[in-house]
Structures are given as structure tokens and as C-alpha cells.
Amino acid sequence: MQLQPGTAAEVGMSATRIRRVANLAEGWVAQGMTPALVVLVARRGVIVLHEAFGRLTPDTAAPALPRDAIFPMASISKSITATAAMILVEDGLLGLNRPVAEYIAEFGGAGKEAVLVHHLLTHTSGLSDEDVAAHAEKKRGSVTIPPVPATQHPQIHDYLLHGYDTPLWKPPGVEMAYCNTGYELLGEIIRRVSGQSLSAFCAERIFAPLGMNDSHYVLPDAAQPRIVKRAPDNPSAGLDDPAFHATPWACAGLLTTALDLAIFGQMLLNRGVYADARLLSPATVHTMTRNQIPGISAYKDGEFFPEAAWGYGWDVCGDKKAMYDGALYSPAAFQHSGAGGVNLWVDPTYELVGVYFSVVLGNTADGFHRVSPVDLFMNAVTASIIDE
Numbered sequence: 474m475q476l477q478p479g480t481a482a483e484v485g486m487s488a489t490r491i492r493r494v495a496n497l498a499e500g501w502v503a504q505g506m507t508p509a510l511v512v513l514v515a516r517r518g519v520i521v522l523h524e525a526f527g528r529l530t531p532d533t534a535a536p537a538l539p540r541d542a543i544f545p546m547a548s549i550s551k552s553i554t555a556t557a558a559m560i561l562v563e564d565g566l567l568g569l570n571r572p573v574a575e576y577i578a579e580f581g582g583a584g585k586e587a588v589l590v591h592h593l594l595t596h597t598s599g600l601s602d603e604d605v606a607a608h609a610e611k612k613r614g615s616v617t618i619p620p621v622p623a624t625q626h627p628q629i630h631d632y633l634l635h636g637y638d639t640p641l642w643k644p645p646g647v648e649m650a651y652c653n654t655g656y657e658l659l660g661e662i663i664r665r666v667s668g669q670s671l672s673a674f675c676a677e678r679i680f681a682p683l684g685m686n687d688s689h690y691v692l693p694d695a696a697q698p699r700i701v702k703r704a705p706d707n708p709s710a711g712l713d714d715p716a717f718h719a720t721p722w723a724c725a726g727l728l729t730t731a732l733d734l735a736i737f738g739q740m741l742l743n744r745g746v747y748a749d750a751r752l753l754s755p756a757t758v759h760t761m762t763r764n765q766i767p768g769i770s771a772y773k774d775g776e777f778f779p780e781a782a783w784g785y786g787w788d789v790c791g792d793k794k795a796m797y798d799g800a801l802y803s804p805a806a807f808q809h810s811g812a813g814g815v816n817l818w819v820d821p822t823y824e825l826v827g828v829y830f831s832v833v834l835g836n837t838a839d840g841f842h843r844v845s846p847v848d849l850f851m852n853a854v855t856a857s858i859i860d861e
Contacts, residue, residue: 475748476732476739479519484824485860491521494853501846502526506834507814509538509701513731513828514854518739522854523731527832530702541730543687543700544830545712547811549734550690550727551656553675555594555786557663559757560678566666569594569785576662579637584644590662592645593655594785595766599641605654609635624670625661626720633661649771649781653724660723672721682750683736688729690721700728703832709813725811731828738819738826761785762807762819790818799851816847820855827854 481488491514498512509527513520528535529542546553561567567576569591574580576590584599592598612635621630636654643650660671667674672690680688689696700718703710711717720726736747741762745753753761764782771781774795782791787807794800802808803822810816814831829847 474518474739474743476515476518476520476736478523479521481521481857484516484519484521486516486521486857487859490853490857490859494850494857495522495524497846497850497853498524499526506846507831508834509542509830509832511538511540511542511544511731511828511830512850513735513826514857515735515739515826516858517824520735521857529699531704538701539699541687541699541732542830543692543696543728543730544815545700545717545725545811545813546727546729546734546815547709547712547725547813548653549809549811549815549817550722550725552786552809552817553679553688553727553737554656554660554663554671554723555761556679556753557671557675558590558594558659559753559761559785561663561666563754563757567662573598573658573662576665577637577658579634580658582638582640584641588641588645590659591765591785593659593662595783596649596652596655596771597646597766597769598652598655598658599643599645599647600639600652600654601642601650602653604642605636605639608639622664624664624668624673626670628720629657629660629722633657646766647769649766649769649773649783651771651773656724657722660721663723670721671723672726679737679752680733682752683740683747684750685729685733685736688727688733688737690726690728692718692728696728699730701830701832703813707832708835709833712813731830734817735826735828738817738828742819742821742824742826762787762789762821764789764791797845797848799848799855801852801855810847814845814847816845816851818851823855823858825855825858827851 481491511525514522525538525540527538573588588598621627740747744755745758762784769781771778782789790806791804802820805822806820808818814833816829818827
């Protein structure tokens with residue numbers, strides 16, 4: 474099944490309610506909740522809503538935001554990196570139940586031999602980003618960094634080399650603690666196993682087969698005029714740094730459009746295939762998008778969850794009731810959000826793919842990006858389904 478424009482009625486959705494969703498989105502921009510917003514909704518492969526509101530940059534003379542504006546994905550990048558890892562699993566080159574140290578010999582220290590690849594995917598490695606940063610800072614200037622491999626970025630190489638021997642915060646597999654470092658390790662494993670840079674591997678094995686022509690871990694010059702910009706005092710202004718756009722962080726480096734990300738979501742909804750391209754097997758999609766850590770708790774975004782419910786690169790919705798999250802999706806739905814105001818969710822039960830790309834203007838007191846009405850958007854979209 475390939476995404477194509479159509480009407481709400483042909484896929485069992487209310488045209489009136491979908492128009493209400495569009496009006497909500499337009500109103501959020503008009504009310505000043507966000508200066509830029511692209512929304513896309515597809516059901517059963519039919520795009521029933523794809524609109525853009527606001528302006529491309531904060532300048533008063535800036536052009537209107539196009540539907541193909543490019544946004545930094547921040548943490549949604551992890552879902553792409555996880556997919557790259559699972560492709561190598563399908564290739565018979567990577568084992569999820571093997572030690573990380575088998576692929577990265579420098580990853581050492583007490584208890585580290587028990588950290589398996591799947592722990593990186595589910596944020597249960599026992600590593601802490603804060604500990605890695607502090608450990609690296611203490612070592613900086615006192616260790617010799619080996620030459621940068623041709624397939625690695627110097628900044629990422631430096632980050633990894635300073636942090637490989639960071640002590641574990643907890644034993645692996647006992648608690649979920651969201652960890653960017655785990656995904657940088659995963660990106661390094663992908664690089665070493667495939668022999669390619671992460672950006673080259675994803676371009677060849679994910680973006681090209683799916684026709685995701687506007688998706689990049691390193692933004693090309695030709696795409697620069699379409700990238701969204703924030704005001705300099707925006708808390709996420711760092712996402713606009715050209716150096717960030719040129720660094721293929723496995724945890725946060727992806728830049729893409731709403732349509733490209735919807736294609737990726739539809740591929741998963743199609744159980745691994747899109748148009749004529751088979752990217753993943755149905756078994757792999759099922760494995761990635763189900764709860765892989767039953768019974769494991771988490772503190773995330775200031776909340777405690779007795780059941781973390783996380784897959785391989787995906788937040789599995791289950792029965793969680795996270796603050797400022799959607800309330801009408803099915804337990805089978807899975808999603809990922811990214812700093813700065815972006816979100817992708819896929820609901821196999823309701824056959825939905827939803828994309829919400831915004832520019833958030835601030836953070837709440839606890840420091841998290843919860844000033845977005847994405848939860849209201851998700852609820853209104855799901856409520857637009859009227860068939861039984």
C-alpha cells in the first residue's frame with residue numbers, strides 16, 4: 474500500500490471532523506501557540522489531511538511554511554537508527570542478544586559484559602547520559618584519541634571514545650532510563666558491522682528504497698532553503714545550528730519532511746513493505762513495535778511508569794496514561810516524539826498514521842517540551858474515524 478491523496482469518506486472518516494482538525498491546527502498558529510505547524514493524517518494509505526500553517530522562519534517577511542518544509546527530528550531519529558540495526562539483524566550480521574562489547578571492544582568496565590544490544594534499543598542498558606558526560610569531562614585532555622575512521626564523524630568519534638568506559642548506573646535490564654548514549658553506541662555498531670557511515674547506510678537501505686528523498690542525517694546544501702528556523706531565544710534553537718545539521722547523531726540527527734516520515738510510518742503499518750520495496754519482514758516489525766520490556770518500570774519526563782512499555786525504537790502506547798499524551802489511540806499504537814515539537818504515531822488497530830511537526834516556543838517548569846497541543850491533535854484525529 475502506497476500513500477496517496479484521497480477523501481476522508483473513502484476510508485471511513487468524517488470529512489467534517491477532519492476539517493475541524495485542520496481548523497484546530499490553523500487556530501493554534503493564529504493564537505501564537507506555535508509559529509510553524511505541518512500536520513499529516515493518513516488512514517488505510519489515503520492521505521486525508523496534509524496542510525501547513527505559519528511561516529518558515531521568525532522573520533516577518535518570511536515565506537509561508539510549505540508542506541515540504543524540513544524539520545529536525547531530534548529523538549525520532551532513534552526510530553530510524555533502530556530500523557537500521559534491525560536490517561542488519563535480518564541480514565544475519567547483528568545479534569540482539571549478544572554483548573555490546575562483542576561489537577565494540579572498547580566498551581568495558583564492571584558489569585558491562587552483561588549489556589546486550591537489545592538493552593540499547595530499549596533504554597535499559599544501565600547507562601546514564603549524565604554519568605557519561607561527567608566521566609568524559611574528567612577524562613578530556615588526558616587520553617589519546619585514535620585517528621577518526623573514514624566512516625565516522627569526528628565529534629561523534631570523540632564523544633564515544635571518552636565515554637566507552639563510563640561505569641554503569643544500574644545493572645542492565647532492571648529499569649528503563651531514556652538514554653541518548655545507548656543509541657550512539659548502536660550507531661557505532663551499525664557503522665562497524667556494515668562498514669558504512671550511519672548516514673550512508675540509512676540512505677542506501679532505508680531512504681532510497683522507500684523514496685524518502687527529503688530525509689537526511691547530513692543536510693545537503695540544496696535542502697537548506699526549506700529548513701524551519703526558530704527565534705534565537707527559543708529553547709530548542711540549537712536544533713537550527715548548521716553544525717548540528719552536518720553531524721549524523723544516531724540519537725538525534727535526522728532531518729526530514731512530514732510526507733517522508735509518513736511514508737516510514739506507513740511502511741510499518743504495511744508490516745515492512747511500501748510500494749514495491751520490502752524493507753523489513755513482518756516478524757521484525759512485530760518485534761520492534763511490541764513491548765519488549767514487560768514488568769520494567771521507568772521514570773520518564775518527570776513521571777513514573779510501573780510498566781514502561783517500550784519496543785525497539787518505539788514508545789508502545791499500551792495502557793499508559795502519560796501526561797499531555799493522546800487518550801484515544803489503541804493499546805497497539807506506537808509513537809515517538811522529538812525535542813522541538815515533532816511527533817509520529819502509528820495505530821495498527823485504527824490503520825492510522827499521524828504526523829505533527831511544530832516549533833514549540835518554550836518548556837514547562839520541569840524542562841520538558843509539553844507546551845504543544847499534539848495530544849489534542851491526536852485525539853481529534855482518532856475521533857474522526859466513524860466506521861465500525
